[in-house]
Amino acid sequence: MPQFDFGHFYKFIVSAGLVLVATALVVPWIVFQSTGILTIPKSELDGLTDTAKTMIVERQSGLSDFQDWAFPGLPLALGTVGFGVIVLGLMSWHKRQTQQNAIDDLDLETKRAAFADATQLEVDSKLRDEVTEELRAEAATTPAVEPVPDDPASDGEREPSIQTPPGEPGLSRPGADSDPSGVTSLMHRMRDWEVSLFERLELAYTGATEPRRNVRMTTGDGRVYILDALLSPDGESEWGQLAIELKAVSTAQLVVPRIRDAMTRIGAVAVNLKPGLVYTGLPGRPPRTTTTAVVMLICQDFEAGQRLRSSAEATVRELNSIMQVRVGVIVISAESFENADATTLRRLITRAWSSRGDEGQLVWHP
Numbered sequence: 001m002p003q004f005d006f007g008h009f010y011k012f013i014v015s016a017g018l019v020l021v022a023t024a025l026v027v028p029w030i031v032f033q034s035t036g037i038l039t040i041p042k043s044e045l046d047g048l049t050d051t052a053k054t055m056i057v058e059r060q061s062g063l064s065d066f067q068d069w070a071f072p073g074l075p076l077a078l079g080t081v082g083f084g085v086i087v088l089g090l091m092s093w094h095k096r097q098t099q100q101n102a103i104d105d106l107d108l109e110t111k112r113a114a115f116a117d118a119t120q121l122e123v124d125s126k127l128r129d130e131v132t133e134e135l136r137a138e139a140a141t142t143p144a145v146e147p148v149p150d151d152p153a154s155d156g157e158r159e160p161s162i163q164t165p166p167g168e169p170g171l172s173r174p175g176a177d178s179d180p181s182g183v184t185s186l187m188h189r190m191r192d193w194e195v196s197l198f199e200r201l202e203l204a205y206t207g208a209t210e211p212r213r214n215v216r217m218t219t220g221d222g223r224v225y226i227l228d229a230l231l232s233p234d235g236e237s238e239w240g241q242l243a244i245e246l247k248a249v250s251t252a253q254l255v256v257p258r259i260r261d262a263m264t265r266i267g268a269v270a271v272n273l274k275p276g277l278v279y280t281g282l283p284g285r286p287p288r289t290t291t292t293a294v295v296m297l298i299c300q301d302f303e304a305g306q307r308l309r310s311s312a313e314a315t316v317r318e319l320n321s322i323m324q325v326r327v328g329v330i331v332i333s334a335e336s337f338e339n340a341d342a343t344t345l346r347r348l349i350t351r352a353w354s355s356r357g358d359e360g361q362l363v364w365h366p
Contacts, residue, residue, distance in 0.1 A: 010096060013089030020082025024075040118216040118226045124187075126226045130247070131186045137257070138250045190248055193298060193337065194228055197246055201229055203342035204349075209233050209242075209279050217243075217269055225269045233276070240276030242353060243269065243293040251301045256311050259329055260319065262295040267323045269293070275325075278354040281346055287354040291361070294328040294352045302333035302366055309364050316362045328352030332365040 045053055118126075194213070201211040215227040228246045233239035245266045249258050270293035277286045312331060320326045330352050332340075340348070352363045 010089050010093035014086055017082045017085030020078050024079035028075050116216045118214040123214045127187055131183050137254055200342040200345045204346035238277045241273040245295045247297045249297050249299045256315050259315050263319045263327045266293045267327050270325045280350050289354045291326040291328050291353050296330045298334050298337050300334045313362045328361045330363040336365055
């Protein structure tokens, strides 16, 4: 017999109608199957005590009266009322479901609009801003060069000093004639790293997830963020979404500040992504996680010191304890990143993506 469904009002109405219709069919069957009391031989009935004989006769009489009164009127009434309740519930349910479908369609369109391909101008602008910020931060950490005192024994001739352009001290790079600040050359290298990252993501994540590059994401409050890569499942599934942000760190002293800055920025965007299962490419049940973003820091001057690693772990743990979503962090040397194949990269991302809540969620790969 159908059970009552209390999860939704119109489901409850429909289930009540189904119960009434089922009752209209089951009750006659039960009544007409229970004929044992009506088929007692007279000889056996006469052999019973007067009290037992009287009770059996009364039951037979009551059953006869109930059958004359209830059939076929009661089953027909129950069936009619049940059918009417079902129709009423389905009509109301359909109307409500149509409204809900419209809301879901609008929400889906909004989500699709929130994830669009960024223009090349937007990508270049973001990359230039990041490179310029990195070079300025590096210059701020570079100690000033003390002037060399004049040699009293010299003939009084001195080489002319080289003046650094105002506002950009110490940002020179090889090839200063064509790129005095080093922005263009570092932009080219960062762009090559991004292309290499995406090519290996396409090899590592096939089937379950669809890697996308340079995704413009618009948050609910109107902020726009350009994601370097986004792993998004094909259609509706239990696989989780993952934003991947690639950062370059020129010196080891900037690792912790870069971790803090990158986690804070991408964490504000990752709240709009869907957590779920982690695609590992391995047999067995995949792990489930609430992490929706991973920051990958490529350190050009890598120092695998325990003190630096401990500071980075403490920073990651601290930020993940206060942010709405957890963010994984991968710190990797430039050489290791360039030599890593798709499988190695996926293994590193999986470790940062699926770490347990009590772990710092930092992957340290010199």
